[in-house]
Amino acid sequence: MATVKLLADNEMAPEARAVLDDIRKTRGTDFINNFWRALAHDPALLKRTWESIKQVMAPGALDPLTKEMLYIAVSATNGCDYCIHSHTASARAKGMSDVMLMELMAVVGMANETNRLANGLSVPVDAAFRVGED
Amino acid sequence: MATVKLLADNEMAPEARAVLDDIRKTRGTDFINNFWRALAHDPALLKRTWESIKQVMAPGALDPLTKEMLYIAVSATNGCDYCIHSHTASARAKGMSDVMLMELMAVVGMANETNRLANGLSVPVDAAFRVGED
Amino acid sequence: MATVKLLADNEMAPEARAVLDDIRKTRGTDFINNFWRALAHDPALLKRTWESIKQVMAPGALDPLTKEMLYIAVSATNGCDYCIHSHTASARAKGMSDVMLMELMAVVGMANETNRLANGLSVPVDAAFRVGED
Amino acid sequence: MATVKLLADNEMAPEARAVLDDIRKTRGTDFINNFWRALAHDPALLKRTWESIKQVMAPGALDPLTKEMLYIAVSATNGCDYCIHSHTASARAKGMSDVMLMELMAVVGMANETNRLANGLSVPVDAAFRVGED
Amino acid sequence: MATVKLLADNEMAPEARAVLDDIRKTRGTDFINNFWRALAHDPALLKRTWESIKQVMAPGALDPLTKEMLYIAVSATNGCDYCIHSHTASARAKGMSDVMLMELMAVVGMANETNRLANGLSVPVDAAFRVGED
Amino acid sequence: MATVKLLADNEMAPEARAVLDDIRKTRGTDFINNFWRALAHDPALLKRTWESIKQVMAPGALDPLTKEMLYIAVSATNGCDYCIHSHTASARAKGMSDVMLMELMAVVGMANETNRLANGLSVPVDAAFRVGED
Numbered sequence: 001m002a003t004v005k006l007l008a009d010n011e012m013a014p015e016a017r018a019v020l021d022d023i024r025k026t027r028g029t030d031f032i033n034n035f036w037r038a039l040a041h042d043p044a045l046l047k048r049t050w051e052s053i054k055q056v057m058a059p060g061a062l063d064p065l066t067k068e069m070l071y072i073a074v075s076a077t078n079g080c081d082y083c084i085h086s087h088t089a090s091a092r093a094k095g096m097s098d099v100m101l102m103e104l105m106a107v108v109g110m111a112n113e114t115n116r117l118a119n120g121l122s123v124p125v126d127a128a129f130r131v132g133e134d
Numbered sequence: 135m136a137t138v139k140l141l142a143d144n145e146m147a148p149e150a151r152a153v154l155d156d157i158r159k160t161r162g163t164d165f166i167n168n169f170w171r172a173l174a175h176d177p178a179l180l181k182r183t184w185e186s187i188k189q190v191m192a193p194g195a196l197d198p199l200t201k202e203m204l205y206i207a208v209s210a211t212n213g214c215d216y217c218i219h220s221h222t223a224s225a226r227a228k229g230m231s232d233v234m235l236m237e238l239m240a241v242v243g244m245a246n247e248t249n250r251l252a253n254g255l256s257v258p259v260d261a262a263f264r265v266g267e268d
Numbered sequence: 269m270a271t272v273k274l275l276a277d278n279e280m281a282p283e284a285r286a287v288l289d290d291i292r293k294t295r296g297t298d299f300i301n302n303f304w305r306a307l308a309h310d311p312a313l314l315k316r317t318w319e320s321i322k323q324v325m326a327p328g329a330l331d332p333l334t335k336e337m338l339y340i341a342v343s344a345t346n347g348c349d350y351c352i353h354s355h356t357a358s359a360r361a362k363g364m365s366d367v368m369l370m371e372l373m374a375v376v377g378m379a380n381e382t383n384r385l386a387n388g389l390s391v392p393v394d395a396a397f398r399v400g401e402d
Numbered sequence: 403m404a405t406v407k408l409l410a411d412n413e414m415a416p417e418a419r420a421v422l423d424d425i426r427k428t429r430g431t432d433f434i435n436n437f438w439r440a441l442a443h444d445p446a447l448l449k450r451t452w453e454s455i456k457q458v459m460a461p462g463a464l465d466p467l468t469k470e471m472l473y474i475a476v477s478a479t480n481g482c483d484y485c486i487h488s489h490t491a492s493a494r495a496k497g498m499s500d501v502m503l504m505e506l507m508a509v510v511g512m513a514n515e516t517n518r519l520a521n522g523l524s525v526p527v528d529a530a531f532r533v534g535e536d
Numbered sequence: 537m538a539t540v541k542l543l544a545d546n547e548m549a550p551e552a553r554a555v556l557d558d559i560r561k562t563r564g565t566d567f568i569n570n571f572w573r574a575l576a577h578d579p580a581l582l583k584r585t586w587e588s589i590k591q592v593m594a595p596g597a598l599d600p601l602t603k604e605m606l607y608i609a610v611s612a613t614n615g616c617d618y619c620i621h622s623h624t625a626s627a628r629a630k631g632m633s634d635v636m637l638m639e640l641m642a643v644v645g646m647a648n649e650t651n652r653l654a655n656g657l658s659v660p661v662d663a664a665f666r667v668g669e670d
Numbered sequence: 671m672a673t674v675k676l677l678a679d680n681e682m683a684p685e686a687r688a689v690l691d692d693i694r695k696t697r698g699t700d701f702i703n704n705f706w707r708a709l710a711h712d713p714a715l716l717k718r719t720w721e722s723i724k725q726v727m728a729p730g731a732l733d734p735l736t737k738e739m740l741y742i743a744v745s746a747t748n749g750c751d752y753c754i755h756s757h758t759a760s761a762r763a764k765g766m767s768d769v770m771l772m773e774l775m776a777v778v779g780m781a782n783e784t785n786r787l788a789n790g791l792s793v794p795v796d797a798a799f800r801v802g803e804d
Contacts, residue, residue: 001532002257003356004366031262035248038255042370048454049248049377055446056244061234066200067241073207074245076790079347079615082252083245084792085263088539098540100195102578105790107201109585110190111208111217113783114183118169118216120746120775122754123136126167129219130403135666137758138768176772182591183779186584210388213481213749218390222405232406236444239388243451247381254344254373256352264537269800270525271624272634299530303516306523310638312725317516317645320718324512329502334468335509341475342513347615350520351513353531368463375469378458379476379485382437382451386484389440391404396433397487398671478656481749486658490673500674504712507656511719515649522612522641524620538793567798571784574791585784592780597770602736603777609743610781618788619781621799636731643737646726647744647753650705650719654752657708659672664701665755 006037015043019050026054033086065094072101073108140171149177153184160188167220199228206235207242274305283311287318294322301354333362340369341376408439417445421452428456435488467496474503475510542573551579555586562590569622601630608637609644676707685713689720696724703756735764742771743778 009017020032020040039046057067068091075083088101096104117123143151154166154174173180191201202225209217222235230238251257277285277300288300288308307314325335336359343351356369364372385391411419422434422442441448459469470493477485490503498506519525545553556568556576575582593603604627611619624637632640653659679687690702690710709716727737738761745753758771766774787793 002255003353004255004369006257033260033262034257035252038257039251039370041366042374044457045370045374045377048457049251052244052450052454053248055450056237056240060237061231062203062237062241066203067237069196069200070204070207070238070241071245072790073204074211074242075249076786077208077211078246078249078253079785079789080249080253081789081792082257082259083249084790085259085539087245089263097195098577101540102575102581103190103194103196103201104204105787106190106578106581107196107204108208108790109581109783109787110186111205111221112212112786113779114169114187115209115212115214115217115749116746116782117173117183117775117779119212119214119749119751120742120754120778121136121138121172122751123140123168123172123216125216125219128165128167129223137755138771173772175768176776178591179772179776179779182588186588189580189584206388210384213383213387215387215390218388219405232443235406236441236447239385240444240447242388243381243385243447246384247377249347250344250380251373251377253347253349254340254352254376256349270523271621272523272637274525301528301530302525303520306525307519307638309634310642313638313642313645316722316725317519320512320722321516323714323718324505324508328505329499330471330505330509334471335505337464337468338472338475338506338509339513341472342479342510343517345476345479346514346517346521348517348521350525350527351517353527355513357531365463371458371462371464371469372472374458375464375472376476378454379473379489380480382455383477383480383482383485385441385451386437387480387482389404389406391408391436391440391484393484393487394435396435397491474656478652481651481655483655483658486656487673500711503674504709504715507653508712508715510656511649511653511715514652515645517615518612518648519641519645521615521617522608522620522644524617538791540791542793569796569798570793571788574793575787585787588780589784592773592776596773597767598739598773598777602739603773605732605736606740606743606774606777607781609740610747610778611785613744613747614782614785614789616785616789618793618795619785621795623781625799633731639726639730639732639737640740642726643732643740644744646722647741647757648748650723651745651748651750651753653709653719654705655748655750657672657674659676659704659708659752661752661755662703664703665759 002034002038004038004041006034007040008037012040013043016040016046019043019046023050035082035086065091065096068094069096069100069104072104073111076105076108077112136168136172138172138175140168141174142171146174147177150174150180153177153180157184169216169220199225199230202228203230203234203238206238207245210239210242211246270302270306272306272309274302275308276305280308281311284308284314287311287314291318303350303354333359333364336362337364337368337372340372341379344373344376345380404436404440406440406443408436409442410439414442415445418442418448421445421448425452437484437488467493467498470496471498471502471506474506475513478507478510479514538570538574540574540577542570543576544573548573548576549579552576552582555579555583559586571618571622601627601632604630605632605636605640608640609647612641612644613648672704672708674708674711676704677710678707682707682710683713686710686716689713689716693720705752705756735761735766738764739766739770739774742774743781746775746778747782 068087071087202221205221292298336355339355470489473489560566604623607623694700738757741757
C-alpha cells in the first residue's frame, strides 16, 4: 500500500501519460508497473527518472544483463523489496539463471560481510591501492 | 589506523601465517594487504574469510571481473572506503577500464535513487513480479 | 506482527500507562499507535522516547512540518516502512501536499544517488568546504 | 584520494567542459568542486547529474534551503562525508545557522533511533495510517 | 514470497540435502526454516553459510546468547525482517527475556542515533582513542 | 574536521558547561571527547543525549560490557568511524580483549552477510517464528 495513490492512466497529467506511452513503446508491452504509477504524481520526476533509467541501463561498456545484476546487488544491500522483485524479473528476462542469481547473492553476501569487517576494525587503506590517485 | 594492531608475519599464530602463505601463493605476490593483517588476530576468522573469498570470487556462472564489479557496487552502497579501494584495484587488474567504472557507478547511483523512491512511497510489489514464486 | 506483544492499556505498568495518558493529552486524541504499545514493555524507554520526540519535534529554529519532512527523508533512506507511514501521515496532518511529498522524494532520491557516486569514487572533500572548521 | 583522476579543465572531453561552464555560469563562480571533476570521466553521467541537481534543487513547493537540509539529513544517515561537507556549506550559504543545523541533527538522530526501534521490534503499520491508500 | 523457489527436500541436490541433515542433527529437530530452503539452490553457498554459522555462533570468548543479541542488533540496524524474527526466536530459546530484548533495543536505538550525530557533524576521532593503534 | 566548531569550555553556554561537569564527575576524568564539544552548540540536545546514554548504558538486565559490544556492532554496521573508535575504547576499558573483539566482528560480519541473503532473495518469515505474536 503506497503512501500516494497509484494513478490510473486517466488520473494523471498529460505529461505523465506521455512518459507512460514511451515506457510502453520502449518495452513493447502495455503493462506499466506500480513504481511509475506512483511517480506519476510528479511528471517532471517521472520523466527524469525514466529518461535516466533508459540511458543508464542501455548497452555500453557494460551489457544490460550485467547492469541488471548490479541493480540487484544494490537493492539487496539496501533492502528494497520492490526493486529486488522488479530487477530480478528484468534480469531473468535478459537471461539470468537461478545459478547466476545464487552466485550473485554469494558475492553480495560476502561483500557485505567484509565491508563490516574492514569498517568495524577501521583498517587503513594500503598505499599500494592508492597508486596513481589524486 | 585500525582498532587492532596490524600484525607482522612474525607476530601472528602459525595457523594465521599459513593462511598468508596461501594468499601469497594464490595471488603470486609477496604483498599482503592490511585487511588480512587485521584479521590475523583470529586465525579461524582469517581462514574462513579467505577460503570463502577464494570460493566465491572464482570463475563460475559469472566471470571474476563481473564479481569484482558487484563487490564495488555493494561497497559503494555501504560506504566502505577500504573495500572500494581494494576491489577497484582488483577490478582494474582484471581489465576494468575507467569507462566501465563510470558506467558501474551510474548504475549504482541510479539504483540507490530508485530504491529510496520505491521504499519512500512504499510502492507495493506488482503481482506480475511474483509469478512462479513460493 | 511485532516480535513483542503490543500491550493493551490494562496490560502495561502504571508508568507506561502514564506516558500513554500524556500522548493522548498532547495529541488531543484517544488513539495510540502500535509503536508506543510495543515500547510499553520498557516504561523507561517509552518515557524517554516520548519525551525526546516531544522536545525534538516542537517548533524551534525549524518549524514542525519541516521536521516531519526530515523524518520522512531519513525513514525513506533507512527503509523503515512503519516510520514512513506514520510520519507521512503526520506531515500530511501538518499541511504537506502530494506535490510537496513528491519534491521531498525527488531530493531524497537525488541525495542517495550522489552520496554513492561521491563515496564510490572516494572523492576527497574540497579545502573550500573546510573553511573555519576545527 | 579518489579512485579516478580528478580531471583538470584541459583533461576532459568538450562535452564535459561544457557542463563545467554551465556550473560556473549558474553558480556565478569559477570554482568547481571535486565531485564534478570525478564525474567528468563520463560526460553523459556528468551532464545528467548536473541537470537533475539543477531541476531538483530549484525553488518549487519546497524552498531551496529546506531542500539542502533534506540533503544533509540523507547524507548524514548514509555517512557520506563528502556530501555532508558540500551540502552543509551550501545550506549555510542559503542561510542555515548553527542553531538550525543542530535542530536538523536532533531530528536526524531521533529518526535513526526510532527507525530501528520500529524495525527491530517489527511493529506493524496501524490501519489508521493506511486510510485512502491503494 | 521469495524470488527463488523454496526447495522441498526431494527437490534439491544430494549435497544440499546432506547439509539439511546436518542442520537437523545439530539442532535436534526436523524443522528446517525457509532461509536454508532458498540457499539450497546453491549447495556450495548453503554448505559454506551453514558451516560458518555453526563456527561463528558456537561458544567461545563470547557466549551464544550474547552472539544472538549481537545478531539481532545488526539485523535491526539493517532492517532485515526475516533475520529479526529468526534470531529473536533463537535468542528467546537461549534465555533472552522481554526485558533483555527491550534493553538491547534501547542500545541499538541509541547507537543508531549517535552514529548519525557523529557522522552528520563529521566529528574527528580524538587522539586519545587512537593510542596504541597502527 | 567537524562541520561545527568544537567548543572549548569557555565558549559554550552555562547549561552546556553543566553537562560537561556531570560527564567529568560521572566518568572520574577531566577528559571530554570531541563528540560532546560538537553537541555543545545545542545545550538541550547535549543534555538529552548524555542523560539517555547514562540511562541506556547503565547496568540492567544486560551488563555494561555487553551493551558496549552491541554499540560496536551497530557502529560497524553503519560505518561510523568515530563511534567505532570511542566504543571500542570504552569496551576495552570494561574488559573486552582482542579475542572478544574478533569474535564480535565475526558475528557482525556473518549477520551482515545473511541479512542480505535473506533480503536479496526475499525469503518469507516462517510461521514458526511468529508464534505468540500480535
